[in-house]
Amino acid sequence: MPASVRTNASHAASPDALGAPSQADLLDFAGRTAADARLVASLPLDPHGRTWIRLEGPGGGEAWLIGWPPGSGTGWHDHGGSHGAFAVASGDLTEQSLAARLPTEGWKLLELADGIDRERLLADGDGRAFGPHHVHQVLNASRERHAISVHAYYPPLPMMRRYSRSGQVLRLEAVEWAREWS
Numbered sequence: 015m016p017a018s019v020r021t022n023a024s025h026a027a028s029p030d031a032l033g034a035p036s037q038a039d040l041l042d043f044a045g046r047t048a049a050d051a052r053l054v055a056s057l058p059l060d061p062h063g064r065t066w067i068r069l070e071g072p073g074g075g076e077a078w079l080i081g082w083p084p085g086s087g088t089g090w091h092d093h094g095g096s097h098g099a100f101a102v103a104s105g106d107l108t109e110q111s112l113a114a115r116l117p118t119e120g121w122k123l124l125e126l127a128d129g130i131d132r133e134r135l136l137a138d139g140d141g142r143a144f145g146p147h148h149v150h151q152v153l154n155a156s157r158e159r160h161a162i163s164v165h166a167y168y169p170p171l172p173m174m175r176r177y178s179r180s181g182q183v184l185r186l187e188a189v190e191w192a193r194e195w196s
C-alpha cells in the first residue's frame with residue numbers, strides 16, 4: 015500500500031477518534047432540544063416565511079431551531095457532505111428523500127430511477143438522522159398549523175447543493191456556501 019493511502023486512511027478515521035458526534039448523537043441532541051419548551055417558545059413565528067435561531071450544536075456541530083409556516087418548504091438539497099438529524103417540536107413536517115446515493119459532482123441533470131422516492135411524515139416528538147449523502151426536501155404541508163423543528167449537523171455545513179425537480183429529472187440549480195447564510 016502506498017504511503018499516501020495509509021496517510022489518508024488514518025486521517026479518515028480521525029473524526030471518530032476525536033469524539034465527533036455521530037448521527038445518533040445529533041438525533042439525541044435534536045430530540046432533547048425540541049423538547050425544551052422554553053427555547054421553542056422563544057422562536058418568533060412569521061405567517062409568511064420561515065424563521066430561525068442558530069444554536070450551538072453538539073461537539074462543535076451546527077444547529078438551528080426553525081419555524082415553518084403552513085405551506086413552506088426547503089426545496090431539494092443536500093448538506094455538502096455533513097451528516098445530520100432533525101426533530102419536530104410542534105406541528106408536522108413531511109420529508110421527501112431519495113433512497114439512492116447520488117454522485118455529488120460532475121453533472122447538472124440526472125434522471126432518477128423509478129422507485130427511489132421516499133416520503134415520511136414526522137409529527138410532534140418524531141425525529142430522524144441521515145448520512146452525508148442524503149438528498150431531501152422538508153415541508154410543512156399543513157394548511158393552518160405552524161411547525162417548529164430542530165436541525166443539527168456535523169461538521170458544520172460547509173455548503174449545500176440546491177436542486178430543482180421535474181418528474182424524475184433532478185437539476186443542480188445552485189451551490190450555496192456557508193458564508194451566504196451565516
Ligand SMILES: [Fe+2]
Pocket residue numbers: 091092093150
Ligand atoms: Fe436538509
